[in-house]
Amino acid sequence: MIENKKYINKYNFAFIDESTKKEIRRKLLKAVALPGHQVPYSSPEMPISRGWGTGGLHITLAIIGKEDIFKIIDQGSDASVNACNLREFIQLMTGVETTFDTAEATLVQTRHRITEEELTEKQIIVFQVPLPEPLRMVERYENKTLQMHAEADYSKMWVSLYESYVRYGAIMQGSGYPVMVNGRYIMSPSPIPRWDTPNLHQAKTLFLFGAGREKRLYAVPPYTDVEPLEFEDVNFEIEDFADAACYKTGFKKAFLDELYADDGSRKYVISDSNFLDKISENQETNQYNNQYIDQLEAYDLERG
Amino acid sequence: MGYVAVKGGTEAIHNASELAEFYRIKGDTTPIDIKQIRAQMRLAIDKVMGEGGIYAPEYAAIALKQAEGDVFEAAFILRAFRTTLQRNFYSEMINTREMFVKRKISSSFREIPGGQILGPTRDYTQRTLDTAKATETVNHIKEFLAEFDAKIDPEKLESISSFGKVIDILKNEGLLKPVDNNEDRRITDITREAIKFPAPRSARLQMMARAETGGLMALGYSSQRGFGSVHPTVGELRYGSIPVRVKDASGRTRYIGKIEVTECEMITGSKPGKKNTPPYFSIGYGLCFGHNETKVICMSTLDSAMRRPELGAPANDQEFVLYHTEGVEAMGFTNHLKLPHYVTFQSLLSNTRAAVERNKKANLEAESWAQLRLV
């Protein structure tokens, strides 16, 4: 037996031990000082599977405090099964209050979406990242991509975007569109839809990214330039929901999920579950706006 | 409608969890005793400890029981458990020459100092299914143990001696490749830092020591079949127990117990040096917790193979071998594909639909041009 207190599990506040929390916080500070740069960290194992949010969990547990109000979403929804599991774990390990309300939360952990409502200077959002390396699609080796970032040698990435345009008439990157941060590092914003990408630019909030399995942390501090990669004449575009509207509320100006009923018919619904609730109940919301949404004519009317 | 459209996510996962527990214990049988798992599932426990990276046979048994025998899951449970424990010491360097040997063989020489000790092995049995195991009773076990005990002649028990290593023979003859001054000999701790590549040897060996046995086996096998082969021969394979010591706060060395390990030293060819240098032998090294011969054989083969990146096969590629044999990460990420990806997929759908539209339009235009010309 390793301990005298046989079979009794006693955990530290927020599960992770204090010296590991210190290490994560120091690495986060380094990440904030170098926007978009991936900082390696120890990434200890968690009782959650690798690839299922350990990186986001590390950051949340390292920075959460007893007074925090915590929200967690997956694909935009508070009810998503993995988010439920993680919420339970964090609640159990910290005792903090949890919420579904984006405006009420002080700390938000997310998988693959930014909230529809704009986050403020008083909030922090933590992303779960599967593949932190945006250059992995053009270079399989870690020691080469490290060198490419060090020397700002991004030519291979640019050529692959050019090739995509030439072959398909558009840059075919779906979610996780690569961005240039602070004019220096190309970064993967995690697999958020293009709809969300412009909301990283000059935002009020601190964005923190954790890739547990790959053992990298990175950050975008408030009021930082985050520009999707584009050519002078081939521009970044967001998803187009021109022909769709939320079947529950009629709302068009949000990222919509496609649903298929048993009879094969297709419907759309607002993806962000809390935003959906608020719109359904005619509550006030403070949605992000950006030039790309403004440009889509289909959104002249908020409701279809 | 799926579970996301309603706020029933938490309920659904609780039900799923309960259902899994039901599957574990339905059938109304006697609960398996942890003592039984420890005693009668020795090799499963050793595998789980080796991949969990923590020497704790009792906890390994609990994990196996909890995971219904799923070795990946059990190793994962142990790894997660390990994170909660405080790190009090680094041990003093283990000396396997001190090993209380239970099994010791060499394929390189017919006779070796101390002899070829077969030890407990099924290598030379026929693997026929033994249905008598289905009706084993406590009495059978008692009888066997009594008979076995009677065969031991206490007077033949010589004082325990430790044995010299086979590779010492080669070293003394000057047949081993001299250590390269350029080799990176930093001692790293893979549980405390993220490893960058090319990784120092200490990191490579640590990562393989807790790698998933099947992954190492596949790559070791590929090397033997000619994909970047290093032509290995087993110099020595040992299984036994070794003492573990630490330095206490006053600096005194203290014995804290013993653990069982399996060790393999693999004799391989080395990279051709400059002209006029002979083809020295090189040693690949493998060590893991418990009794797991497949793992150390493949670990030592891959240790040598990774020193020959110029051979160009997956087994020679550090990044390939080390990233992809890490069982907990591999299992996690492959299974993560089960998580909802509908937003990322929606994004992709949007692009693909647009591209198909463009293609249709282009074809229509081309057709109408062609028709115009016919007019």
Add this chain to the structure above:
Amino acid sequence: MTWNEDNWLLRVRNLTKIYGDPNDNTLALTGPAFNSNICPETDSIVACADISFDLYPGEVLGIVGESGSGKSTVVKMLYFDLEKTGGAAWLTPYQDGGVNILEESNQRKRYIRNNLMGMVYQNPRDGLNFGFSSGGNIAEKLIMSGNMHVGKIRERSSDLLNKTEVPIQRMDDRPGTFSGGMQQRVQISKAIANNPPLLFLDEVTTGLDVSVQAKVLDLIRELQNDLGIAMIVVSHDLSVIRMLTNRTLVMKNGRVVESGLTDQILQDPQHEYSQLLVSSLL
């Protein structure tokens, strides 16, 4: 092309590359006089030693020699594919020729390569990325020197492919499906894509059919006439040197044995090795 001594484009002094562990006698015990690159005391290999020359704007310099003469090594060091062992080089368009380019950081070396140099290798696989289309390969060079407009990139790429007589319909195809001669022409397009003042050509026609060789050489000569790029042409074949170059360096066992106007060397070779080469010209 001007002969004013201070008007050099590229100045190289004492460029040296040694493999292995040389000692103080290594240079003295190797070279054409010994008919060997290998130091008898240390087994180190002197690929080339003490190479010095000036290249003027718009000039074509040839380097001729057999395998092992060190001619490719010289060019590879100037293009930063190999680390020098000794020597220095200065390039006028870079910092007014005041900085030794061989000692610059990796980032600056990449800047020089992308903006001020072009290179055509003997093997197209060394100069092209076979995972990209041929247009994409040219685009890479243009993007690396700061052109970010797809329409203009494609225009320029078609222009170049036209110039090098590669059918434009193949612009979006990968080079793997092209013939050897066409691959070389794509390489040439890529190398001159952003009008570099200096172009290296390393055995570019070796391995091609004789008729294809002739076409590629014609193309190079035309481009040189039109664009006035300074070139360094490496070849073991004197007829290539004769066709393309104004001046020549003859190398043997890592050293320059003779240098001068190409015409003069062909008519009146001084060193016995040059004489040997010239006499075996068909």
